[in-house]
Structure formats: C-alpha cells, structure tokens
Amino acid sequence: MPTFPFRRLSALALLFLAIPTAFSDENDSPVADGDSKPKNVVTIDGVFESKKTHEITAGFEQISSLTIKRILDHGTPVKKGTSIVWFETKEIDEQITKAERDLELAEIAFNDAEFAYEQFLEQQKLDRQAAELARAEARQAYDNFVNVDREQQIRSAEKQLERSKQSLEYAQEELNQLQQMYEEDDLTEESEEIVLKRAQRAVESAEFNLEIAEVRTQRTIEQTIPVKQKQEEATLARAELAYAKKKHDLKSARDKREIERRKQKADFEKQQAEFKKLQAERRALVLTSPTEGLAYHGRITRGKISDKPSTLRKDSKVSASQILMTIVQPQPLRIVATVTEQQRAQLQTGMKGTAIANAFPDQKVPVTLRSIAAVPYANNKIECVVTIQAKTGDTDIVPGMTCKVELEPTKGDDSKKSKTEKSQTEKGNKKAGKK
Structure with a gap:
C-alpha cells in the first residue's frame, strides 16, 4: 500500500535539537519533554464519510x-x-384481498348514494312546487277578498237590509189597504179581525227582521269584514313566511346533501387511489x-x-x-469529527495536518480543516469537517472507518503566537530586572 512521504530528520539534527541550551526559553521550545510532536498540534478523532x-x-x-x-x-x-x-408477500396479498372487497362494498354504497341523491333532487322540485302553489293560493285568496269578496259582502249586507225594509213596507202597505178595504165592504167582523190580525203580525215580523238586518249589516260592515280582512292578511303573511322557510330549508338541505355527496365521492375516490397505490406497492x-x-x-x-x-x-x-x-459511494471521502469545547478553542478553519486511519496506521493522509459548526449538536460536542487533500482510491479506507487527525496551526498563527510569547517573555525579564 502506498504511503505519503514525509521528511526524515538526520541523526545529527535530532542530536542537535536534543541538546539543551542556556539561551533558550522554556516557552520558546517547539518540543515538549518526552513528546516528538509540537506543543500546538491538536489531535482529534474522526470518521471517514462518503460525500454521496x-x-x-x-x-x-x-x-x-x-x-x-x-x-x-x-x-x-x-x-x-x-x-x-x-x-x-403473503400478508400483503391478504391485505390487498380485503381492500378489494372493501372497495367493492364502497362502490355499491356510492352508487346507492348517487341514486338517493337523484331522488332527493326530484323530491326537492315537488316540495318547491307545493310551496309555490300554497303561496299562490294564499295570494289569490287575499286578492279575491280585497278586490271582490269584501265589496260583495258589504253589498250583500246592504241588500239584505234593503229587502228587510221593503218587506216591512209591503207588510205595512198591505195592512193599510186591508184596513181601508174592510171599512168599505160588508165582510163580517170576525173575518176582518182574522185578516187584519195576520197582516198586523206580518208587519211586526217585518219590523223585527228589519231590526235584525240593521244589526247584522252594521256588524258585517264594522266588524266582520275588517276582521276577515285582517285574517286574510295574516293568512297571506303566514303563507309568505312558510314559503320563505320552505325555500330556505330546501336550499339548506340541498347544500348539506351536496356537501355529503362530494365528501362521499372524495372518500370513494381516495379509497380507489389507495387501492391502486397498494397494488403498486405490492409490485415494489x-x-x-x-x-x-x-x-x-x-x-x-x-x-x-x-x-x-x-x-x-x-x-x-x-x-x-x-x-x-x-x-x-467509496469515493470521494471526507472526514467528520466531533470535538469538545476545549478542543474547539485550539482550532480554526484552514489548519492543515495528517489523518491516520486506525485500521492502517502506516497510511498518512494530508488533510485541511474546512469547517467548524457554530453551535454544538449535543452537550460539549461540536462537529467539524476535514477535507482530504489526496486521493484515497488506491487505499483500503472505506466510509465508516475511524481515524486520528493531527492538525497544526497555519504559519500566520505560529508567527502571531511567537510574537505574543516573545512579548510576554520580554515583559517578564523586565519585571525580573526591576526586582
């Protein structure tokens, strides 16, 4: 397996680095005691992840x-x-068989509902026609009374009174004529008394009938006809209200029935679609x-x-x-790592380093820290992504393998850090000199 080349230090250089000098400061030394790595190298655990x-x-x-x-x-x-x-497939086939039967029953119920809906619409037409007819009859009855019946009742009462008056006049005239006639003829006194008595009674009856006719006529004109007119007006008003209510009820019932019909149709179509989907899932x-x-x-x-x-x-x-x-997909790969908040303080994007697969410690892969999450995804766990700067296609590394990633700060960071450390050292020397 190929390994990535690294610079080997000569024995003389190692010996020279190992010799302590009296002029070096402990903070300026890039090597820690007993450790061959620079102090500022950050080691994190990572996982090789497929990008796709x-x-x-x-x-x-x-x-x-x-x-x-x-x-x-x-x-x-x-x-x-x-x-x-x-x-x-056994349980699925049983589910399809049951769903098919349920769909057949649903289709029968839907067809019955459609037939009932058509009957409902026809019944609605008949009910509306009946309501319109009842209102038309009430209007016609009111118009008949106002335009014809009321006047006829008044005239009939007046005519009845007039006939009663005429009857009294006729009876009185006949009585007067009989009295005059009996005074001139030779009829017996007993016959006169009988005829005159009958005529007198006829007059009295006519007078009584006239009295009744006058009362009846007065009541008809002043009471009966006005009351009848109010009754006709009330009947018409009730008929109008009944028609309006019937019209509203019919519309409300039709709207509700239409909503129920659309819902039932939608449910049936949904059941059909679900059955087709179930069949498609069976094929998949x-x-x-x-x-x-x-x-x-x-x-x-x-x-x-x-x-x-x-x-x-x-x-x-x-x-x-x-x-x-x-x-x-085995390629391309990247490394996903989880760092603590303490490690996060030592990291910044752009840092370069080396990834060493735990399964293949002899293979060193150059990497660059690409991104660090702004917030933890769990307690004290922050995700960062490391890009691989070399192809790993010729290695045995596969997605899911773990690795150690060693990252070093960029040169700019080292220079800045060394200046800070040098400034701190100078300040410390000055304080020591004063003392």
Missing part, C-alpha cells in the same frame, strides 16, 4: 409492516438497479439500489455506522419508514 449517500426505506404509505424475506449482507458492493432487499416489494456503492445496513449518522451489528436478516419485522440501508 442514499438512504433506503420502503417508503410505503399503505403497507405499514413488512417482513424481510432476504437482504444483502452489510458492506456488499452494488450497482445501480441491484436488488438489495426482498419482502414477504423488492427494493433496488439507486446508485453504485457499498450497501451498509441501517442509518449512518455523521459518518458513523451503528455501534451494534445489524440485526436485519430474514424474517425481521420492519416498518415502511425505517432506514434499512444506506448506499455509500
């Missing part, structure tokens, strides 16, 4: 529970379109890879695979939304 990953789920909506019939082993190389997970019970790569079981979080080995195997029960596999 694809999470695989069943993604079904109608099928909630699935049983694995077969699944590729963890880490299997796959190509685009390769079958990676197979599911059992074999999951395939959307791209070329390595098939890892489960979810990969910040480049890390699960700490526990995968339990996905034949007869495993899984949900439709569960992440079953993650297809990772």
Whole structure:
C-alpha cells in the first residue's frame, strides 16, 4: 500500500535539537519533554464519510409492516438497479384481498348514494312546487277578498237590509189597504179581525227582521269584514313566511346533501387511489439500489455506522419508514469529527495536518480543516469537517472507518503566537530586572 512521504530528520539534527541550551526559553521550545510532536498540534478523532449517500426505506404509505424475506449482507458492493432487499408477500396479498372487497362494498354504497341523491333532487322540485302553489293560493285568496269578496259582502249586507225594509213596507202597505178595504165592504167582523190580525203580525215580523238586518249589516260592515280582512292578511303573511322557510330549508338541505355527496365521492375516490397505490406497492416489494456503492445496513449518522451489528436478516419485522440501508459511494471521502469545547478553542478553519486511519496506521493522509459548526449538536460536542487533500482510491479506507487527525496551526498563527510569547517573555525579564 502506498504511503505519503514525509521528511526524515538526520541523526545529527535530532542530536542537535536534543541538546539543551542556556539561551533558550522554556516557552520558546517547539518540543515538549518526552513528546516528538509540537506543543500546538491538536489531535482529534474522526470518521471517514462518503460525500454521496442514499438512504433506503420502503417508503410505503399503505403497507405499514413488512417482513424481510432476504437482504444483502452489510458492506456488499452494488450497482445501480441491484436488488438489495426482498419482502414477504403473503400478508400483503391478504391485505390487498380485503381492500378489494372493501372497495367493492364502497362502490355499491356510492352508487346507492348517487341514486338517493337523484331522488332527493326530484323530491326537492315537488316540495318547491307545493310551496309555490300554497303561496299562490294564499295570494289569490287575499286578492279575491280585497278586490271582490269584501265589496260583495258589504253589498250583500246592504241588500239584505234593503229587502228587510221593503218587506216591512209591503207588510205595512198591505195592512193599510186591508184596513181601508174592510171599512168599505160588508165582510163580517170576525173575518176582518182574522185578516187584519195576520197582516198586523206580518208587519211586526217585518219590523223585527228589519231590526235584525240593521244589526247584522252594521256588524258585517264594522266588524266582520275588517276582521276577515285582517285574517286574510295574516293568512297571506303566514303563507309568505312558510314559503320563505320552505325555500330556505330546501336550499339548506340541498347544500348539506351536496356537501355529503362530494365528501362521499372524495372518500370513494381516495379509497380507489389507495387501492391502486397498494397494488403498486405490492409490485415494489423488492427494493433496488439507486446508485453504485457499498450497501451498509441501517442509518449512518455523521459518518458513523451503528455501534451494534445489524440485526436485519430474514424474517425481521420492519416498518415502511425505517432506514434499512444506506448506499455509500467509496469515493470521494471526507472526514467528520466531533470535538469538545476545549478542543474547539485550539482550532480554526484552514489548519492543515495528517489523518491516520486506525485500521492502517502506516497510511498518512494530508488533510485541511474546512469547517467548524457554530453551535454544538449535543452537550460539549461540536462537529467539524476535514477535507482530504489526496486521493484515497488506491487505499483500503472505506466510509465508516475511524481515524486520528493531527492538525497544526497555519504559519500566520505560529508567527502571531511567537510574537505574543516573545512579548510576554520580554515583559517578564523586565519585571525580573526591576526586582
């Protein structure tokens, strides 16, 4: 396996660096006692992560529970379109059979509802016509009374009074004539008395009838007819109200029925769509890879695979939304690391260094710290991303492997730091001289 070259120090240089001098300050020394690394090198743990990953789920909506019939082993190389997970079909077929029967019943119920709705509309027409007819009859009755009946009742009462007066006049005239006639003829006194008595009674009866007619006529004109007019007006008003209410009730009932009909139609169409979707999901019970790569079981979080080995195997029960596999492409890679807040204080973007895979300690990969998260993703855990400056395609490094990343500050930072340390040293010497 290729290794990345590094500069070897000569034995003489190492010996020279190891000799302590009386002129060197302890703070200016780049090497710590017993350590071959510079003091300011920061070592963090990282994980090799693929830049391109694809999470695989069943993604079904109608099928909630699935049983694995077969699944590729963890880490299997796959190509685009390769079958990676197979599911059992028995329970799904039973679900489809039940859904098909439910859909048939729903279709019958929907057709019955459509027929009932047509009958409802026809009944609505008849009810509206009946309401319009009742209102028209009430209007006609009112118009008849105002335009004809009221005047006729007044004239009839007046005519009845007039006839009563005429009857009295006739009876009185007949009585007067009989009295005059009986005074001139030779009829017997007994016959005169009988005829005159009858005529007198007729006059009295006519007078009584006239009295009754006068009272009846007065009542008819002053009481009966006004009351009748009010009754007709009230009847018409009630008819108008009844018509308005019937019209409102019919519209309200029609609107409600229309809403129920649309809802039932939407439910039926939704059931049809769900059944078609269920059939489509049945045809998709074999999951395939959307791209070329390595098939890892489960979810990969910040480049890390699960700490526990995968339990996905034949007869495993899984949900439709569960992440079953993650297809990772071996190249290109980057390193995702988690640092503490104390380590964060020593880091800044642009720092360069070396990544050493724990599985291949002889392979050193040049890297650059690309980004550091602004906020922790968990308590005292901050994510940073390290880019790899060399190709790793010829190595055995794969996504999910762990590594140690050693980062050194940039030259500008070293210069700035050395100036700060030198200034602090000078200040310390001055204070020592004063003392």
